Amino acid sequence: MPADIDLLIRPEWIIPIEPAGVTLSGHALAVSDGCIVALLPIDEALQRFRPRQTLDLPGQVLLPGLVNLHTHAAMSLLRGYADDLPLMRWLSERIWPAESRHAGPDFVRAGTLLACAEMVRGGVTTFNDMYFFPEAAADAARKVGMRAVLGIVVVEFPTAYAADADDYLAKGLAVRDALNGDPLLSFCLAPHAPYTVADKTFINIATLAAQLEVPVHLHLHETRHEIEESLKQHGVRPIERLHRLGLLGPQLIAVHAVHLEAGEIDLLAREACHLAHCPTSNLKLGSGIPPMSSIQSIGINFGLGSDGAASNNRLDLFREMRHAALLAKGVSQNAETLDAHATLHAATLGGARALGLDGRIGSLLPGKAADLCAVRLDEWLIQPCFDPASHLVYVAGREQVTHTWVEGNLVMSNAVPLQINISELLDMTGLWHTRLTS
Amino acid sequence: MPADIDLLIRPEWIIPIEPAGVTLSGHALAVSDGCIVALLPIDEALQRFRPRQTLDLPGQVLLPGLVNLHTHAAMSLLRGYADDLPLMRWLSERIWPAESRHAGPDFVRAGTLLACAEMVRGGVTTFNDMYFFPEAAADAARKVGMRAVLGIVVVEFPTAYAADADDYLAKGLAVRDALNGDPLLSFCLAPHAPYTVADKTFINIATLAAQLEVPVHLHLHETRHEIEESLKQHGVRPIERLHRLGLLGPQLIAVHAVHLEAGEIDLLAREACHLAHCPTSNLKLGSGIPPMSSIQSIGINFGLGSDGAASNNRLDLFREMRHAALLAKGVSQNAETLDAHATLHAATLGGARALGLDGRIGSLLPGKAADLCAVRLDEWLIQPCFDPASHLVYVAGREQVTHTWVEGNLVMSNAVPLQINISELLDMTGLWHTRLTS
Numbered sequence: 001m002p003a004d005i006d007l008l009i010r011p012e013w014i015i016p017i018e019p020a021g022v023t024l025s026g027h028a029l030a031v032s033d034g035c036i037v038a039l040l041p042i043d044e045a046l047q048r049f050r051p052r053q054t055l056d057l058p059g060q061v062l063l064p065g066l067v068n069l070h071t072h073a074a075m076s077l078l079r080g081y082a083d084d085l086p087l088m089r090w091l092s093e094r095i096w097p098a099e100s101r102h103a104g105p106d107f108v109r110a111g112t113l114l115a116c117a118e119m120v121r122g123g124v125t126t127f128n129d130m131y132f133f134p135e136a137a138a139d140a141a142r143k144v145g146m147r148a149v150l151g152i153v154v155v156e157f158p159t160a161y162a163a164d165a166d167d168y169l170a171k172g173l174a175v176r177d178a179l180n181g182d183p184l185l186s187f188c189l190a191p192h193a194p195y196t197v198a199d200k201t202f203i204n205i206a207t208l209a210a211q212l213e214v215p216v217h218l219h220l221h222e223t224r225h226e227i228e229e230s231l232k233q234h235g236v237r238p239i240e241r242l243h244r245l246g247l248l249g250p251q252l253i254a255v256h257a258v259h260l261e262a263g264e265i266d267l268l269a270r271e272a273c274h275l276a277h278c279p280t281s282n283l284k285l286g287s288g289i290p291p292m293s294s295i296q297s298i299g300i301n302f303g304l305g306s307d308g309a310a311s312n313n314r315l316d317l318f319r320e321m322r323h324a325a326l327l328a329k330g331v332s333q334n335a336e337t338l339d340a341h342a343t344l345h346a347a348t349l350g351g352a353r354a355l356g357l358d359g360r361i362g363s364l365l366p367g368k369a370a371d372l373c374a375v376r377l378d379e380w381l382i383q384p385c386f387d388p389a390s391h392l393v394y395v396a397g398r399e400q401v402t403h404t405w406v407e408g409n410l411v412m413s414n415a416v417p418l419q420i421n422i423s424e425l426l427d428m429t430g431l432w433h434t435r436l437t438s
Numbered sequence: 439m440p441a442d443i444d445l446l447i448r449p450e451w452i453i454p455i456e457p458a459g460v461t462l463s464g465h466a467l468a469v470s471d472g473c474i475v476a477l478l479p480i481d482e483a484l485q486r487f488r489p490r491q492t493l494d495l496p497g498q499v500l501l502p503g504l505v506n507l508h509t510h511a512a513m514s515l516l517r518g519y520a521d522d523l524p525l526m527r528w529l530s531e532r533i534w535p536a537e538s539r540h541a542g543p544d545f546v547r548a549g550t551l552l553a554c555a556e557m558v559r560g561g562v563t564t565f566n567d568m569y570f571f572p573e574a575a576a577d578a579a580r581k582v583g584m585r586a587v588l589g590i591v592v593v594e595f596p597t598a599y600a601a602d603a604d605d606y607l608a609k610g611l612a613v614r615d616a617l618n619g620d621p622l623l624s625f626c627l628a629p630h631a632p633y634t635v636a637d638k639t640f641i642n643i644a645t646l647a648a649q650l651e652v653p654v655h656l657h658l659h660e661t662r663h664e665i666e667e668s669l670k671q672h673g674v675r676p677i678e679r680l681h682r683l684g685l686l687g688p689q690l691i692a693v694h695a696v697h698l699e700a701g702e703i704d705l706l707a708r709e710a711c712h713l714a715h716c717p718t719s720n721l722k723l724g725s726g727i728p729p730m731s732s733i734q735s736i737g738i739n740f741g742l743g744s745d746g747a748a749s750n751n752r753l754d755l756f757r758e759m760r761h762a763a764l765l766a767k768g769v770s771q772n773a774e775t776l777d778a779h780a781t782l783h784a785a786t787l788g789g790a791r792a793l794g795l796d797g798r799i800g801s802l803l804p805g806k807a808a809d810l811c812a813v814r815l816d817e818w819l820i821q822p823c824f825d826p827a828s829h830l831v832y833v834a835g836r837e838q839v840t841h842t843w844v845e846g847n848l849v850m851s852n853a854v855p856l857q858i859n860i861s862e863l864l865d866m867t868g869l870w871h872t873r874l875t876s
Contacts, residue, residue, distance in 0.1 A: 335524040
């Protein structure tokens with residue numbers, strides 16, 4: 001007897017990520033109760049299952065939903081607010097003043113809503129966020145239907161959100177307690193960066209991370225300036241400082257990691273740390289280009305991040321995939337570096353693994369959540385297509401994404417998020433544009 | 439009495455490129471007989487002109503059509519045919535064998551048609567081509583309604599197109615004679631590269647370029663390998679070799695120019711050579727990253743090129759703009775390098791100047807041809823917009839281009855080229871896909 005299932009998807013191709021390097025055709029994905037039931041040849045699927053809905057996707061490729069391993073979602077309201085400026089001037093002259101005037105819960109709710117809408121449009125199903133008022137970000141993510149990892153952000157200085165490091169931690173942990181049990185939400189400890197967090201706070205965070213079994217997500221070795229300041233103030237480079245404070249380990253997600261010495265790459269590998277590679281933001285802020293070829297060959301796990309829209313200026317994982325693959329080749333002067341399948345891995349399972357969510361998302365193994373996206377490769381202006389995997393990385397853009405599912409729920413199709421009203425979203429961004437420019 | 443004109447365009451913003459760094463609002467562009475008549479405040483336009491058609495473009499920015507300064511248009515049929523391979527293996531194992539089997543006039547006509555359709559979709563109005571059978575490329579460009587600069591390609595070895603260097607030159611010059619007088623077509627001498635063209639041929643080409651007053655367009659210092667081979671065979675690096683052969687000068691468009699020593703940058707500047715910067719192709723083939731910050735600060739004129747779709751894999755100047763701006767910042771570790779307006783300049787007037795067409799296209803000065811594109815910046819997923827110029831470079835994609843005009847003719851709107859049949863185009867690319875994979 002065939003088993004009842006919710007949905008059978010029959011695309012032209014499926015890239016399951018696990019096993020690695022595989023592109024299937026003639027296969028179908030069976031989904032029920034928000035989970036992947038099976039990935040199997042179409043003939044077999046028709047014998048084994050009686051789907052309530054069957055979706056044929058000719059000319060389209062199905063893959064796991066993309067994971068944005070580092071963003072400040074609310075900053076989508078500051079998209080293009082300050083371009084062509086170096087990091088420290090960008091922060092101190094433009095971003096921080098705007099945030100100190102505007103960044104309350106309403107700003108975060110509105111900005112994260114825009115960010116989530118943009119992300120699901122482009123096939124992103126999970127984002128790892130670092131911003132103030134995570135409860136407002138959670139509201140927005142739930143509204144759009146996305147999976148979110150909310151950062152429990154910590155800096156030493158006061159903002160509209162909290163007074164000091166202990167206050168940031170207390171507020172973040174309270175949000176975590178309040179939202180515990182939501183299947184689409186989880187948490188990270190998110191100390192902002194070595195230059196904004198004190199030793200004592202880092203030690204607390206290491207303890208908390210071990211107790212709560214949550215990742216620690218921070219900006220690390222983003223600029224030469226950060227490293228020089230650490231040498232002046234602490235006598236060591238930030239990675240060594242964090243090592244001494246007990247922060248390195250498989251719970252650590254080091255964001256950026258642009259400037260790494262060989263010994264630091266070895267250390268990060270030995271400690272099984274994860275990296276969030278943000279190629280666009282690193283270029284745009286003039287931070288530099290991380291040594292991805294060495295990082296890849298030593299086997300450090302990494303995912304891809306868009307960073308915030310103020311330094312990118314899109315929350316577009318297709319763009320990050322392309323930039324990551326291209327830069328790795330250009331810098332190593334080896335076109336075989338970071339090939340298409342390795343890049344797709346980084347944008348899905350690599351990010352999921354860094355977040356400790358690889359048992360749940362990141363590949364199309366049965367039992368995992370049905371976080372998926374479908375991308376059409378038959379549009380005239382991207383013809384011909386010889387290899388769907390390399391077409392995803394080097395040709396297609398987010399404009400070719402046709403469907404996005406989170407836990408089996410269709411959250412985007414026909415180019416729009418399904419759970420929100422676009423006209424209201426436009427009104428809201430217009431309002432914030434006026435506030436920010438007045 | 440108001441003067442009759444063909445068209446008055448009233449967009450939200452106009453970026454004229456000349457004067458530099460300017461974004462106008464409340465202005466209109468008057469077009470008649472394929473030329474720009476005036477760029478002026480809307481009130482004044484309504485007094486001075488009686489347009490046969492008025493086009494309001496709220497939320498859109500109008501700018502000169504983009505110039506693709508280096509491509510092999512016909513290779514769009516080889517889009518993604520061989521990815522993740524280094525240049526010499528890519529050429530010798532994949533591209534050259536495919537070309538030797540397939541690259542006849544039909545291939546060139548079909549591939550260039552696809553390329554031109556793709557380019558006008560993305561706001562490109564002029565392309566500088568280097569490929570065999572330029573008469574077939576000319577057919578395709580005329581069909582789509584694009585402006586083309588056709589390369590009179592020269593290599594020493596025989597192909598289906600020609601037998602030896604003299605034969606290539608003779609065939610190319612015959613095409614030039616035959617098509618002379620078409621206002622949308624012009625010609626370049628296109629010796630392929632230092633490693634495929636002999637001294638004697640270069641000397642002929644220098645003479646011809648001076649006689650015919652046409653640019654010379656060649657791949658130069660693309661890879662380290664090319665330079666090493668030149669040192670072995672000629673005892674000097676390729677730029678020095680060309681210098682001795684009399685090729686350096688304002689007629690030269692050096693494509694790629696990835697590997698440059700300080701003295702070579704000085705020499706190219708002194709000789710007033712132009713560069714065609716192809717950031718995506720240089721990364722994808724692992725060639726490297728040119729020192730654009732030094733090139734920009736010494737004042738060498740440069741435009742942007744997509745290269746062919748086999749090494750990019752899109753003929754998308756929005757992508758090249760973004761990659762150029764981002765890379766220049768990342769490599770120089772200075773976020774102020776190659777700002778948005780400088781990047782827009784490279785993609786328009788920079789390319790036009792290299793081609794000797796800056797009297798005709800590249801900016802919105804009265805008297806120039808009405809080669810234009812309009813881009814919508816009011817789409818929800820790219821909100822908010824604080825600065826149209828930086829939004830064009832860092833946020834928008836070719837999917838936001840709404841109209842493309844060449845000499846006042848609308849050649850693209852509603853996401854499709856207007857002069858060709860897309861369904862026929864798809865059939866044709868399908869046919870070539872089958873041939874290339876069988």
